[in-house]
Amino acid sequence: MSEAAPVLATKSLVSGYERDLPIVRGVDMAVGAGEFVVLLGPNGAGKSTLVKTIAGLVPVHSGTVTLGSREITALPAHLKVRHGLAFVPQTENIFASLTIHENLQVAANILPRERRAERIGAQYAMFPDLAARPGQRAGALSGGQRQMLAVARALIVEPSVLILDEPSAGLSPKIVGDVFERLSEINRQGVTTILVEQNVRAALAIGSRALILVEGRIAHEGSAAALLDDPIVAELYLGARQAGGAAA
Amino acid sequence: MTLQILVDGLIAGAMIGLGAVGITLTYSILRFANFAHGELISWGAYLALAVSSGIGFLSASLTVPLAPFSFGWSLPLGTLVAIALTALLALIVDAVLFGPLRRRRGAVIILVMASFGAALTLRSLLEFIFTSGPRYFTQELQIAIRLGGGARATPDQMLVIAVAALVVVGVHLLLTRSSIGRSMRAVSENQQLAGVAGIDVRAVVRIVWILGAALACIAGVMAGLLVQIRPQMGLDLLLPLFAAAILGGIGSVPGAMLAGLIVGIGEALTVRYVGAEWRAALSFVVLVAILLVRPQGLFGKADR
Numbered sequence: 001m002s003e004a005a006p007v008l009a010t011k012s013l014v015s016g017y018e019r020d021l022p023i024v025r026g027v028d029m030a031v032g033a034g035e036f037v038v039l040l041g042p043n044g045a046g047k048s049t050l051v052k053t054i055a056g057l058v059p060v061h062s063g064t065v066t067l068g069s070r071e072i073t074a075l076p077a078h079l080k081v082r083h084g085l086a087f088v089p090q091t092e093n094i095f096a097s098l099t100i101h102e103n104l105q106v107a108a109n110i111l112p113r114e115r116r117a118e119r120i121g122a123q124y125a126m127f128p129d130l131a132a133r134p135g136q137r138a139g140a141l142s143g144g145q146r147q148m149l150a151v152a153r154a155l156i157v158e159p160s161v162l163i164l165d166e167p168s169a170g171l172s173p174k175i176v177g178d179v180f181e182r183l184s185e186i187n188r189q190g191v192t193t194i195l196v197e198q199n200v201r202a203a204l205a206i207g208s209r210a211l212i213l214v215e216g217r218i219a220h221e222g223s224a225a226a227l228l229d230d231p232i233v234a235e236l237y238l239g240a241r242q243a244g245g246a247a248a
Numbered sequence: 249m250t251l252q253i254l255v256d257g258l259i260a261g262a263m264i265g266l267g268a269v270g271i272t273l274t275y276s277i278l279r280f281a282n283f284a285h286g287e288l289i290s291w292g293a294y295l296a297l298a299v300s301s302g303i304g305f306l307s308a309s310l311t312v313p314l315a316p317f318s319f320g321w322s323l324p325l326g327t328l329v330a331i332a333l334t335a336l337l338a339l340i341v342d343a344v345l346f347g348p349l350r351r352r353r354g355a356v357i358i359l360v361m362a363s364f365g366a367a368l369t370l371r372s373l374l375e376f377i378f379t380s381g382p383r384y385f386t387q388e389l390q391i392a393i394r395l396g397g398g399a400r401a402t403p404d405q406m407l408v409i410a411v412a413a414l415v416v417v418g419v420h421l422l423l424t425r426s427s428i429g430r431s432m433r434a435v436s437e438n439q440q441l442a443g444v445a446g447i448d449v450r451a452v453v454r455i456v457w458i459l460g461a462a463l464a465c466i467a468g469v470m471a472g473l474l475v476q477i478r479p480q481m482g483l484d485l486l487l488p489l490f491a492a493a494i495l496g497g498i499g500s501v502p503g504a505m506l507a508g509l510i511v512g513i514g515e516a517l518t519v520r521y522v523g524a525e526w527r528a529a530l531s532f533v534v535l536v537a538i539l540l541v542r543p544q545g546l547f548g549k550a551d552r
């Protein structure tokens with residue numbers, strides 16, 4: 001955990017889709033400025049639910065979410081973005097019926113008018129693949145290009161925290177490498193990053209710290225290196241997935 | 249004679265198309281078939297009647313017909329006010345009825361049933377306030393103009409076609425070129441992602457109601473001008489409107505307009521060659537046929 005006050009923190013966070021069915025069951029986490037944290041855990045552990053709760057898409061039952069010094073627990077998703085929290089969902093994370101340029105314009109709309117073109121231009125500079133075909137319908141993009149567009153869309157507003165839910169799902173190993181390379185680059189530019197991943201080894205290789213979520217609670221937490229060496233963790237969560245990790 | 253059928257069909261079709269554009273917009277963003285849209289049309293017409301009569305009462309000079317049309321300034325002015333009032337009515341219905349149901353994540357069928365209830369209530373209110381007898385914006389008689397080929401149309405009818413064309417082009421440009429249009433398309437595709445992208449989904453929903461109600465009001469004034477104003481007018485239009493919205497492909501503004509013209513011309517042909525009592529059946533046949541053959545409509549995307 002970082003020494004300085006965390007940029008993003010949750011306290012005893014309980015949330016879920018229905019009132020009497022908590023999926024996230026008391027999560028305390030704190031992410032320091034500039035950190036790259038990986039969120040791991042078995043399928044169905046509640047990783048997506050946790051990050052969707054933080055982003056304002058799943059009702060909070062109890063507990064709090066704070067961003068910087070501000071409590072944002074109950075804010076609707078569109079206001080959280082304005083406070084610097086950007087989220088890339090696991091699936092359907094681009095507007096397929098809009099063009100690449102329109103996807104970026106939609107996201108830029110909350111910026112002051114005079115900064116929109118500049119911020120869209122910055123994304124095109126960072127993702128030349130997108131700049132090459134601004135008028136193309138996003139639904140026609142390849143898997144890797146879609147993820148790039150989803151990340152570009154999230155970065156438009158210059159967020160302080162970027163949360164990504166399994167951006168590598170369904171991508172070829174080479175493309176996953178590309179995407180992860182971009183994410184480290186973005187993190188190095190100062191954007192605090194939280195990455196949900198199934199691909200454990202690849203994730204631990206780029207993240208500085210990892211949280212392992214099991215049945216809606218944080219079961220293990222530590223530096224990426226320490227988790228890789230931890231025999232219990234390795235056996236429980238990494239061993240089973242090693243084959244998958246190698247294949248991906 | 250055949251050309252006249254085409255002209256009659258175009259006039260009815262312009263009206264149907266405009267109403268269908270309202271249906272297609274609200275359907276694609278609110279995700280339910282709003283059967284109270286017909287009542288927004290009737291209320292739009294009656295509100296325009298009430299306000300324009302009021303204006304005429306205050307200043308008789310505003311009722312003097314604007315040659316060659318059959319109505320004076322009181323009607324266009326009254327329509328502008330009625331558009332605002334119809335939008336307000338739609339927002340109120342959404343705030344007290346549909347909004348709470350949406351927040352409770354009610355099933356689509358519940359929203360549809362609620363819209364039936366709203367339609368019934370709104371229609372009964374009209375009958376209560378205005379009685380069920382027909383009303384007219386104007387009693388002036390109009391001379392039809394020869395269009396060539398034996399076809400004729402009144403200046404009012406030609407105005408309706410022109411206004412419908414202008415409004416549809418305007419809505420299409422709004423949807424495809426403006427930032428509010430982009431936000432509407434984004435919300436229509438994926439509400440959660442729209443929120444994450446910074447769009448205030450509830451604000452967009454309000455704008456869609458305002459736009460849908462404005463289009464309904466304009467369609468109602470047109471129907472009132474060309475035919476008559478009755479509490480049932482919206483109900484009678486409902487089937488053709490849905491037939492056109494679905495034929496055009498839900499969410500497609502040009503599709504709804506084109507399909508409206510097709511339904512209008514289809515109705516005119518039915519009246520001429522089958523019999524006037526079969527007019528309403530045409531929409532039903534179109535609706536069943538399109539749902540069987542191409543459910544996504546002419547311009548709809550197959551993946552939705």
Ligand SMILES: Nc1ncnc2c1ncn2[C@@H]1O[C@H](COP(=O)(O)OP(=O)(O)O)[C@@H](O)[C@H]1O
Nearest residue numbers: 017018023041042043044045046047048049050
């Ligand atoms: N939209 C939803 N509505 C209801 N339950 C859901 C929804 N999405 C996920 N769940 C349930 O929440 C639990 C955790 O799912 P999820 O957060 O997607 O896990 P993970 O991302 O770790 O695989 C699962 O039991 C899943 O069935």
Ligand SMILES: [Mg+2]
Nearest residue numbers: 047048049090
């Ligand atoms: Mg998940």
